[in-house]
Amino acid sequence: MRKVVYAVLGVAVLGVAGFMIYKALNNSLVYFVLPNEYAKDPSGFANRTIRLGGLVEPGTVHFNDNTLQLHFIITDSIQSYPVEYQGAPPDLFKANQGVVVEGRFQKGTFVSDQLLVKHSSNYKPPKPGQPIDVNMLKKTLQ
Amino acid sequence: MHYLQLGHLGSASILLAFGLALYSAVVGVLGARRRDARLQTSARLATVATFLVTATAVAVMEAALITNDFSVLYVAEHSRIASPLWVKIVTLWAALEGSILLWGFLLTGYTAVLAFTAPLSPLRPWALAILSSVQVFFLGVVAFLANPFQTLPNPPMDGPGPNALLQNHWMMAVHPVLMYLGFVGLTVPFAYAMAALITRRPGTEWMVQTRRWTLTGWGFLGAAIVAGGWWSYEVLGWGGYWAWDPVENVSFMPWLTATAFIHGVQVQERRRMLKSWNVMLIALTFCLSILGTFLTRSGVVSSVHAFGAGPVGPAFLAFFVLVTLFAFGLIALRWDDVRDRAELDAVVSREGGFLGGNILFLALTFAVLLGTLFPLVVEALSGQRVTVGPPFFDQVTLPLWMLVLLLMGIGPLLPWRRADGSSLRRNLAWLAGGFVVAGGLALLLGMREIYPTLTVALAGYNLVSLGLLLSQALVPRLRLSTRAPMAVLWSYAHESRRRTGSMIAHLAIVVVAIGIAFSSGYRVDQQLRIGFNQSATFQGYTLTPVDRFMERTASRITSGAVVRVSKNGHVLTTLRPRTNIFGSGSRPVTKPAVMDTFSHDLYLSLDNTIGPDTTYVVLRAVYSPLVSWIWFGGLLLVFGVVFSLLPARRRLAEHTATAAEEAAKA
Secondary structure (H helix, E strand, O other): OHHHHHHHHHHHHHHHHHHHHHHHHHHHEEEEEOHHHHHHOHHHHOOOOEEEEEEEOOOOOEEEOOOOEEEEEEEOOOOEEEEEEEOOOOOOOOOOOEEEEEEEEEOOEEEEEEEEEOOOOOOOOOOOOOOOOHHHHHHHHO | OHHHOHHHHHHHHHHHHHHHHHHHHHHHHHHHHHOOHHHHHHHHHHHHHHHHHHHHHHHHHHHHHHOOOOOEHHHHHHOOOOOOHHHHHHHHHOOHHHHHHHHHHHHHHHHHHHHHHOOOOOHHHHHHHHHHHHHHHHHHHHHHHOOOOOEOOOOOOOOOOOOHHHHOOHHHHOHHHHHHHHHHHHHHHHHHHHHHHHOOOOOOHHHHHHHHHHHHHHHHHHHHHHHHHHHHHHHOOOOOOOOOOHHHHHHHHHHHHHHHHHHHHHHHHHHOOOHHHHHHHHHHHHHHHHHHHHHHHOOOOOOOOOOOOOOHHHHHHHHHHHHHHHHHHHHHHOHHHHOOOOOOOOOOOHHHHHHHHHHHHHHHHHHHHHHHHHHHHHHHHHOOOEEEOHHHHHHHHHHHHHHHHHHHHHHHHOOOOOOOHHHHHHHHHHHHHHHHHHHHHHHHOOOOOHHHHHHHHHHHHHHHHHHHHHHHHHHHHHHHOOOOHHHHHHHHHHHOHHHHHHHHHHHHHHHHHHHHHHHHHOOEEEEEEEEOOOOEEEOOEEEEEEEEEEEEOOOEEEEEEEEEEEEOOEEEEEEOOEEEEEOOOOOOEEEOEEEEOOOEEEEEEEOOOOOOOOOEEEEEEEEEEOOHHHHHHHHHHHHHHHHHHOOOOOHHHHHHHHHHHHHHHO
C-alpha cells in the first residue's frame, strides 16, 4: 500500500515538475535569426527575446552621447530593421561590421539591451553592390 | 641539433607515456585477475614511470614556451615573445591541446601517489588499472589527435599570444589548475567504486580508503567554481559572476553530484544503506565531468569560455559513451550486491534527510543538464540555433536551493533510525524561531524581494541549527570538565574534525547563499557618461574622472581613466578602469576596477576607449551588495575541508593527561 502511495506521489511530483520545466524552458529559449528569417514569420517571435544577427548598414549609425542611445539599421541584404540600443557602441562597432543584438521587437524597432560585435577573420564584407552570402554570414555570426 | 628539437622530444615523451599507461592498464588488469603480486607491482612501478615521462613532456613544453621555440606547433599558435614570463608559463593550459596535457599530467601524478600510498587491498590493483585506462585515453588524445609538440619546418618569427581575456588577470594561473585537480581528484573514488563492483566488495571499504581523495577533489572543484566566478567578475566587465553559461554548468553538475555523494557516504558508513545511490552518484560525477570536457572542447555549444571546435570532440564523445556504458553496465551487472535490502525505518530520520538531499541534488543536476543540453537537441532536430537564458535556470533551481538550505538545517539534527517526537518538536521549534526572527528582521528592514528575504530567514534558521548542534555536543562536555568553555570548544573541534569541518562547510554555504541572494537581488547597474573633471552620482558615491592614463609594455597597450570616488565630500579611493590591447590587431579587452568593502562592491568598467582626444568617459557602474561574502564563503568552505582532513587529536591521551593534572591539583 505504501509503495502505491509513493508511486502516485512520485508521478504527481514529476508531472508538476515536468510542466514547470516545460513552461520555463519555453519562455527562456532565445532564438537566433537573421532579419530575413524573422521577416518570414514575425508572429512566431512575438513578445519573445530573440537574437538578431546581421551587418551594420553604412550611413545609418547615430549615437546620441547625451542620452547614450545608439541607433542603426541591421541588415542581411534581403531585409533590414532599425535597432535601438541603450549604451555606447563598443570599439569594434562600425559600418559593415557583423553584430548580434539581443532584445525584442517593439512596434517595428528592435530594442536591444545586449550588443555583441562579431570579430571574425573568415567573413569578408562585400563590395558595395555585391550581394551578401547569407549562409556565410549566419555561420560567422554564431 | 635538428633531430633533437624540443618538439621531437615532447612527442617522443608523450608517445612513451601513452605506451607506459597502456602497459599499466593491461598488466594491471592481468595482475588483478590472476592475483599475481609481481604483475601488480610491475603495473604500480609503471604508473610512476608514466608520471615521470609525462612530467618530462610538460617540462619540455614549458621550456619551449619560455625559450620562445616557435618550431613547436603549440608555442607558435599560442605564445608570443613579448608576453611576460608568468603568461608564458600559464600558456601551457591556455588552449585545447595544452589543457589536455595538463589533465593527463595531473592524472598520472595522482595515480602514482595512489600506487604507493594506497593500503594493500584487493581493490587497489583494479582501481589503478582503471585510472591507467583513463590515462590511456587522455595521453592518447594528446599523442595522436591533438599533439601540441608537432614540429613546424618553417617556424614563424612570433606568435599571436594566448587569448586576450586570459592574460588579463592572474587568476588564469590558478582557476584551470584547481578545476583539473578537482576532476582528477574525483576520478579516484570512481576508480575505487568500479573496483569494488568488479571484486564484489561493495561495502564501505572502497569509500573509507578514498575518503581523503574524495574530499580533496570535491574541495578543489568547489574552490575552482568560486574562483571562476570571481575571475569572471573581475575581468568580464558586466559585473556578474555566473551566467549559467554551458561551460560553467558543466563544471557545476559534477560538483552537485559529488556533494550528494560525500553526504551519502556517511549513511553507508553508519547504516550500510544507500550503497546503490553512492555508487551511481560517483559514476554520474565522473561521467558528467567527461561530458563536460566533451561539450567545452567540441564546439557544439556557443560560449565565451569554450575552447572551440577541434578534432578531439568525437573522441571525447566516444569516451563519454564508453565510460557511461562501462560504469552503469557494471552497476547493473552487480545490482544484487549493491541494492538496499532494508527499507528506511522512518522517513523523518538522518537517513531520510540524506536521501532527501540526494533527490534534491539530483533534481538540480537534472535541471541544469536539461538547460545545457536542450539547445543541442533543438539544433540537432530543427537546425535552429537557440540558447537557454539564465531565467530558465533561475526559475527552476531557486526553489530547489531553498529546499537545500531547509534540509541543511534540519538534517544534522535528526537522529539515526527514527526521530522521537519530543526532541524533534523541540528542535523544530528552535529552528522555526530562528527562521521567523531572521525573516521578520528582514521584512522590518524593508526587504521585499522573495528570494533574498527567504534566504535571510533560512540563514537565521541555519545559524540556530549550528548553535543547537554545538550546544548538544558541548554541554555534556562542559558539565564533565572544569576547564574554560573556549578550551572545551577547542578540544572538541580538534577531536571531532569531521563534525566541526562539516559545520564550517555548512556555515560557508549559508554565507555564500546570502552573498548570492543580495548581490543578485539588490544589484544596481547603470551606464554613466561623465566628462573629465565633471561628476556623476551613483548609489551615494560621487564619481569624478580626473585624468586619463596610458601604459605601454612589451606585451600590451593600456589606456584608461583615473576616477576619484568620494562619499559625503571625502575621497575614498581612486579607481582605474582600463582597456588592454595585447598584441597588434587583437580586440581591446576591458579590465574593470573594483572597490570592495564588507557590505558591497563598487564596480567600474570602461565602455569607451580613452584616447588622447576623448572628452568623456562612459562608465558601467555596478553596485553589488554583499558580493564579497561569496568569495569569503568560498575560502571558508576550503578551510572547512582542510580542517576535516587534518588528523584528529588522540582523545584518550588528552583526557588521561587532563584527568591526572586535575587529580594532582585536588
